[in-house]
Amino acid sequence: MASQRRKSRSESLTLRYAILGGWALFCLMPVLWFLSIGFRPRTEIITAQPIYWPTFSLDAFWMIFEDWPMWKYLRNSVLAIIGSVLIDLVLAIPAAYSLSRYTYRGRDDIGFYILSTRMMAPAIVAIPIFFLFRNAGLLDSVWALMLIYAAINLSFVTWIIRSYMMDIPKELEDAAKTDGAGDLRILWEIIIPAILPGIITASVIAMIFAINEFLFTLLIASTPNAYTMSVALANFTGGSDGLIYNAIALVAFLAFVPVFIVVVAIQKHLSRGLTMGAVKG
Amino acid sequence: MARIELSGIQKRWGKVVGVRDVDIEIADEEFVVFLGPSGCGKTTTMRMIAGLEEPTEGEVIMDGEVMNDIDARDRDVAMVFQGYALYPNMTIYENIRFPLRMREVPKGEQDALVRRAAEMTELTDYLDRKPSALSGGQRQRAALARAIVRQPQVFLMDEPLSNLDAKLRQAMRVQIKHIQRQLKVTTVYVTHDQIEAMTLADRIVIMEGGAIQQIGTPDDIYNDPANTFVAGFIGSPPMNLVEGAMDAGTFTAQGIEVTGLPAALSGNVVLGFRPEDCTVGGNTPHLTGSVFGVEPTGDLTYLTIKVGGQQIEVKADRAFRAELDTEITVTFDPARICLFDAKSGERLR
Amino acid sequence: MSTTNLSATGAAQSAPVRTYRRRSKRLKKWFPYLLVAPAVIYLMMITLYPGIYAIVQSFYAVKFGPWQPIGFGNYERLWGDYQFWGALWNTFVMGSIALTLQCVIALALAFYAYRDPWVKGWRIIFLVPMLFMPSAVAFIYKLFFLDARVFADLLIRIGLIDGNIAFQSSIWMSRSILILADVWQWTPFLFIIFVAALQGQDEEVEEAARLDGASWWSIFWNISLPMMKPVIAVALILRGIDITTMFTNVFIITKGGPAFGTETISYFIYRTGFKFFDFGYASSASVIMLILTIIIAQLVVKRAFVSAKE
Numbered sequence: 058m059a060s061q062r063r064k065s066r067s068e069s070l071t072l073r074y075a076i077l078g079g080w081a082l083f084c085l086m087p088v089l090w091f092l093s094i095g096f097r098p099r100t101e102i103i104t105a106q107p108i109y110w111p112t113f114s115l116d117a118f119w120m121i122f123e124d125w126p127m128w129k130y131l132r133n134s135v136l137a138i139i140g141s142v143l144i145d146l147v148l149a150i151p152a153a154y155s156l157s158r159y160t161y162r163g164r165d166d167i168g169f170y171i172l173s174t175r176m177m178a179p180a181i182v183a184i185p186i187f188f189l190f191r192n193a194g195l196l197d198s199v200w201a202l203m204l205i206y207a208a209i210n211l212s213f214v215t216w217i218i219r220s221y222m223m224d225i226p227k228e229l230e231d232a233a234k235t236d237g238a239g240d241l242r243i244l245w246e247i248i249i250p251a252i253l254p255g256i257i258t259a260s261v262i263a264m265i266f267a268i269n270e271f272l273f274t275l276l277i278a279s280t281p282n283a284y285t286m287s288v289a290l291a292n293f294t295g296g297s298d299g300l301i302y303n304a305i306a307l308v309a310f311l312a313f314v315p316v317f318i319v320v321v322a323i324q325k326h327l328s329r330g331l332t333m334g335a336v337k338g
Numbered sequence: 339m340a341r342i343e344l345s346g347i348q349k350r351w352g353k354v355v356g357v358r359d360v361d362i363e364i365a366d367e368e369f370v371v372f373l374g375p376s377g378c379g380k381t382t383t384m385r386m387i388a389g390l391e392e393p394t395e396g397e398v399i400m401d402g403e404v405m406n407d408i409d410a411r412d413r414d415v416a417m418v419f420q421g422y423a424l425y426p427n428m429t430i431y432e433n434i435r436f437p438l439r440m441r442e443v444p445k446g447e448q449d450a451l452v453r454r455a456a457e458m459t460e461l462t463d464y465l466d467r468k469p470s471a472l473s474g475g476q477r478q479r480a481a482l483a484r485a486i487v488r489q490p491q492v493f494l495m496d497e498p499l500s501n502l503d504a505k506l507r508q509a510m511r512v513q514i515k516h517i518q519r520q521l522k523v524t525t526v527y528v529t530h531d532q533i534e535a536m537t538l539a540d541r542i543v544i545m546e547g548g549a550i551q552q553i554g555t556p557d558d559i560y561n562d563p564a565n566t567f568v569a570g571f572i573g574s575p576p577m578n579l580v581e582g583a584m585d586a587g588t589f590t591a592q593g594i595e596v597t598g599l600p601a602a603l604s605g606n607v608v609l610g611f612r613p614e615d616c617t618v619g620g621n622t623p624h625l626t627g628s629v630f631g632v633e634p635t636g637d638l639t640y641l642t643i644k645v646g647g648q649q650i651e652v653k654a655d656r657a658f659r660a661e662l663d664t665e666i667t668v669t670f671d672p673a674r675i676c677l678f679d680a681k682s683g684e685r686l687r
Numbered sequence: 688m689s690t691t692n693l694s695a696t697g698a699a700q701s702a703p704v705r706t707y708r709r710r711s712k713r714l715k716k717w718f719p720y721l722l723v724a725p726a727v728i729y730l731m732m733i734t735l736y737p738g739i740y741a742i743v744q745s746f747y748a749v750k751f752g753p754w755q756p757i758g759f760g761n762y763e764r765l766w767g768d769y770q771f772w773g774a775l776w777n778t779f780v781m782g783s784i785a786l787t788l789q790c791v792i793a794l795a796l797a798f799y800a801y802r803d804p805w806v807k808g809w810r811i812i813f814l815v816p817m818l819f820m821p822s823a824v825a826f827i828y829k830l831f832f833l834d835a836r837v838f839a840d841l842l843i844r845i846g847l848i849d850g851n852i853a854f855q856s857s858i859w860m861s862r863s864i865l866i867l868a869d870v871w872q873w874t875p876f877l878f879i880i881f882v883a884a885l886q887g888q889d890e891e892v893e894e895a896a897r898l899d900g901a902s903w904w905s906i907f908w909n910i911s912l913p914m915m916k917p918v919i920a921v922a923l924i925l926r927g928i929d930i931t932t933m934f935t936n937v938f939i940i941t942k943g944g945p946a947f948g949t950e951t952i953s954y955f956i957y958r959t960g961f962k963f964f965d966f967g968y969a970s971s972a973s974v975i976m977l978i979l980t981i982i983i984a985q986l987v988v989k990r991a992f993v994s995a996k997e
Contacts, residue, residue: 073799080796081812087871088815090837091827102830107837148726155722167723173984174730175925178932180953181973181980184960185737185744208733211726231390232423234410235494236484237440240718250427269821271935272953276961290822302830309823316818321811328883335921336880336887403707412708 095306102302117303127289127308133278134285134312136199138267141206142260145214148207149259153219154244158230168219172333175212179272187276197283205273210263213333217262220334221255222248258326261319268312286312340400340414340491340524341366342387347396349382349548356382358548360396364526364541369518371527371539375571379548380528384494387526389413400491411440416485417494420501422477424469424484430456431465434484441488455487458517475506482514486521493518493525499534511537532572536560544568561674566683569610569676575640575651577610581680589677592646594625598672606680611670613640613653620669625650627668629660643668738977745971750964761971770947771972774955777948781862782930785869790923792870793877798907800878801885810882817875825939828868833940858948861941865949868936873929877922884918885911924987952976 094102097111121127156168186205187196195201225248233243249256274288290305320327328336347360357379364370372380385391386398389410398405405413416437424433434455438448456462459479469477478498485493495514499507515538518525529535535542536556544551544559544567552564563569569577582591587601589609596609616625618641627645634640634656641652643666652668660666677686745761747754765771800809816824832838833855855861888911896906934953937943943950943958950958952972960969 073803076795077799077803077809080792081809083871084813084816084875087827087831088819090831091823094830103835107835107840148729151722152726155719159719159722161716161719164719167727171726171730174734176928176980176984177734178928178953178976178980180932180934180956181977182734182737182741183956184966184969184973185740186733187960188744188966189737189740205733208730211730215726226421226423228419228421228423229425231385231388231410232417232419232484233425233436234390235388235413235415235417236437237411238436239411242440247425247427265818271822271938272957275938287820287822290820290826300826300834302826302834305823305826309819309826312823313819317815320814320818324810324814328880331876332880332918332921332925336883336918401705403705405707407709407712408707409710412710414705 091306092310095303095310097303099301099303114303117301117307120301121304121308130284130286130289133199133202133283134268134287137202137206137285138264140199140203141210141267142214142263144203144207145211145263146256146260148211149215149218150249150256151244152215153222154248156215157219157222171212171215173212174208175216175333179209183272183276186273190277196277197279198277199283201277202274202283202285205277206263206267206270209270209273210266213330214259214263216333217259217330218252218255220329221252223334225251254323254326258323258330261323262330265316265320268316341402342492342524342526343397343399344383344387345397345399347383347386347398348394349379349386349391350394355548357386357393360550362543362550362553364524367522367524369515369525369527369538369540370543371529371535371541372543372545373529373532373535373571374545374551375530378545380543380545381496383545384496384526384528387492388415388417388494414491415494416488416490416492417496418478418481418485418498420497422469422481422498422501424477424480426469429466429468430461430472430480430483433469433480434465434487437484437488443488451487455483458486458520459483459513475502475510478502478506478510479513482517486517486523489521490523493523493527495525495527497529498527500529500531507534514538532574536572544571546571562685563610563676564685566608566610566678569678573612575613575653577612577676578650579678580609580646580648580650581606582609583607584677593627594645596624596670596672596675599675599677603677603686607686608678608680608683610676610678612674613651615671615674616652616668617671618652618654618658618669619667622669623667624670625668627666629662629664629666632658632660632662634659641666741970741973741977744967745974747967749967749970754967757967761968764968765971765975770950771955773947774950774952777862778931778933778951778953781866781869781949781951782927782933785866785873786923786927786930788866788870789874789877789926790919793874793881794919796874796878797881797885798903798911801882802903806882806886810879813875813878815875816872819872821872821935822939824868824872825936828864828871828936829940832864856945858945861945861949864940865933865936868940869930869933873926876926880918880922881915884915888914928983 093111095117096113096115097108098114098116101108101111152171156164156171190196190201195204229247229251230243233247238246268285269287270285271287274285278284278288286308290308323330342362342364344360344362347357348355349357360379360383362370372383374380382391386393389398389405389408389412393406400413424430425436428436431452434452435448438451443451452465453462456465459482461476461479461483464472464476464480469480472480478501481498485495498514499510502510511534527534527538536559539556541553541555542559543553546567552559552568554562554564559568559572563572563577566579570579580591580594582589582594584599584603584605584607586604587597587599589596589599589607591609594609625643625645627643627650629641630644630649631642632639633642636656638656639654639658641654641658641660643650643652650668678684679686744754746756746758748757748760749755796809796813800806800813803809819827830837892910893906896910901909931951932953933951934957937949937951937954938957941949943954956969956972956976959965959972
């Protein structure tokens with residue numbers, strides 16, 4: 058990380074730590090506050106005067122698992138996400154292989170087309186997708202979500218994997234060829250094992266984007282049958298009481314913890330993944 | 339076993355010519371070395387034999403069969419790469435076994451062949467390790483083992499020793515030659531190191547600028563260079579080349595006069611003589627110049643002489659010493675003098 | 688396959704005539720296309736096909752009955768619809784402010800963090816906001832500013848204001864909340880990228896500049912920033928694209944209000960289509976958004992793509 062050289066010659070330590078520390082506080086305070094919301098009784102959330110030292114309560118915890126089909130939401134989330142990532146890997150790995158190891162006419166145009174779908178705002182295709190899925194009877198199913206998430210993420214999963222593939226020295230493939238291996242075998246036995254970090258990074262980022270997805274999920278999932286965690290949050294209403302914030306907060310943390318752990322594990326590759334290979338971390 | 343024939347081979351990328359007019363016949367079991375500086379086209383030529391590049395023109399023929407349309411993986415060649423190209427996720431055992439799996443050698447035979455190859459390259463104790471756990475020399479031997487495991491028709495080696503230190507290189511040279519003789523496989527070896535070429539080759543193909551300069555045995559190349567490039571490339575230090583005028587059997591240049599040369603030649607020529615074919619002093623010296631450098635190495639003394647604006651290298655006896663800038667004379671061995679055309683560089687005979 | 692027999696001594700005895708396998712040249716030529724085809728076809732199904740569907744639908748009035756063709760009627764209506772233009776304007780204003788803030792803050796943080804011995808720790812802390820679900824973040828802000836009035840309460844305690852803040856009735860207040868939420872959550876995205884770029888900077892160049900007497904600030908300004916230009920461009924393009932699709936925060940916190948002042952174009956499409964069920968009209972807005980996206984893609988992204996190609 059920061060080298061000895063850089064560390065030793067710094068000016069104005071106070072300014073540096075003021076700024077960094079200040080932002081760190083800004084980052085963490087809302088999180089801590091929301092955590093406190095999650096562990097307090099509902100009556101202490103919206104009061105005439107905000108309560109800063111609430112009583113500890115696990116109400117929300119019991120609520121989300123007993124009053125709501127939380128396990129169902131979780132299951133839907135997990136299914137849709139893992140399914141979409143698998144679809145993406147199956148499609149993206151050959152595509153990335155083609156884009157990175159072969160030269161042929163139209164390759165750059167195809168690559169750019171794939172890249173450009175990353176820029177497709179959900180709102181543009183929201184309505185047609187709604188109609189198409191409705192006509193196909195796919196509304197309100199986890200399959201529909203799987204297909205959508207896969208489509209949203211395919212672009213950068215492809216490009217991230219392509220970036221890692223370009224790192225593999227061509228000599229390795231030449232060796233495999235003279236050893237008698239065909240292209241598909243080279244892909245399967247040599248290239249994929251060599252780019253496992255890239256595959257993991259791409260999968261993690263795809264999962265995060267799938268967890269976060271809101272618009273499509275909102276449109277497609279109309280009953281708790283297909284609700285994922287993201288949309289379930291928005292519908293935690295207790296009827297006339299309004300939003301049940303402590304439950305929302307707790308669910309938010311349930312989703313946060315695994316994501317946090319996984320991202321910290323791959324943080325070395327994070328910037329390369331987020332920029333689809335443009336910036337090597 | 340295989341005879342290889344390259345007929346009229348050209349390789350162009352757009353306007354850039356990488357290889358031109360390569361015609362060569364390599365005999366079965368022969369060890370041929372392609373020698374030349376970087377970018378001379380030797381690696382490209384070898385890759386065309388492997389099938390990794392397609393010739394723009396010309397044919398690659400093995401045992402009488404034209405191979406141009408046949409994929410690299412279907413040709414029966416094995417290649418050792420400069421960077422070894424070992425598969426990083428497999429153990430050495432798996433690396434060596436890989437070509438056997440690809441060629442569908444019966445499972446029962448695979449193990450014996452892998453172990454035999456490992457034995458020949460002294461890697462038996464390292465079979466369980468992955469490439470990253472091996473030293474440079476061991477990786478090189480692993481690459482070699484992978485190439486020899488399935489007894490191909492042709493070995494191709496692309497500067498396999500250049501990433502090794504000098505001592506290791508010498509040991510590996512000997513081992514490669516030994517293995518080649520043992521397995522009796524036609525071998526094409528690419529290098530820029532003339533010592534490797536001289537010690538390993540049955541014949542050397544010297545290339546420069548995409549074209550073959552000379553084909554011959556190491557002795558031929560050394561004693562009978564075909565042009566000034568070859569003369570100046572081979573030998574350490576290389577042959578001294580001096581430009582001057584020929585007239586009636588006498589060569590003259592500043593500080594140099596050589597008589598008794600073929601009278602038929604005239605005009606501007608280049609005179610070539612090797613540092614080891616000179617003696618300091620002599621009754622009728624050919625060259626007079628001033629001492630520019632004296633470098634004793636214990637084995638012999640390298641003497642640099644300044645004459646007529648040029649520097650000449652002479653290998654002198656190990657006890658020889660001289661003061662800088664003193665005058666000195668040198669006699670050449672007349673039998674070993676070479677003459678080249680000044681314009682084309684071609685050898686005059 | 689070759690017909691060489693291998694004996695135990697290793698000497699090869701080859702059959703006098705070898706047969707070599709010749710593979711289809713046509714297959715070789717089309718193989719890379721085959722590899723990339725499934726991905727492309729899949730994407731076309733989810734983008735191209737719906738895109739065309741939207742274009743077609745935009746020429747009809749669609750509610751619940753059969754589709755009525757109305758030619759350019761939807762577009763004419765769009766042209767005169769102040770809410771539509773308002774949505775475009777909102778998206779632009781909120782987006783550019785948020786993006787600028789994020790970029791400046793991220794650069795400043797990266798400038799200080801990359802030289803800090805504890806850079807790994809800062810990175811982890813700063814990452815936290817980005818790892819929450821956007822809908823969860825929206826709720827945090829909604830609760831803090833609106834429903835629980837915590838923000839107002841804090842200000843009162845400090846003594847800055849006396850009464851309550853009517854967030855809901857002020858357009859700029861509402862916009863600020865959305866901007867704040869976006870900045871809080873997505874600054875780490877830029878930060879991670881900028882820090883990586885700065886850490887990749889050649890240390891020897893830095894050292895030489897330091898020896899020449901340059902301050903860290905002038906190194907940053909004169910050496911690092913110019914070097915980072917392509918990286919900043921890529922990061923801003925990626926983040927910029929996402930900002931223009933701002934939906935979640937709007938949906939949860941302000942629902943486009945007050946007076947449509949925080950309605951982004953995505954929300955406009957959602958509201959028109961799924962609240963008023965005016966699907967044809969919503970499609971026409973989608974088409975406009977698509978056209979804008981394509982224009983930006985061709986102008987901005989393609990240039991960055993071409994220049995950054997490896």
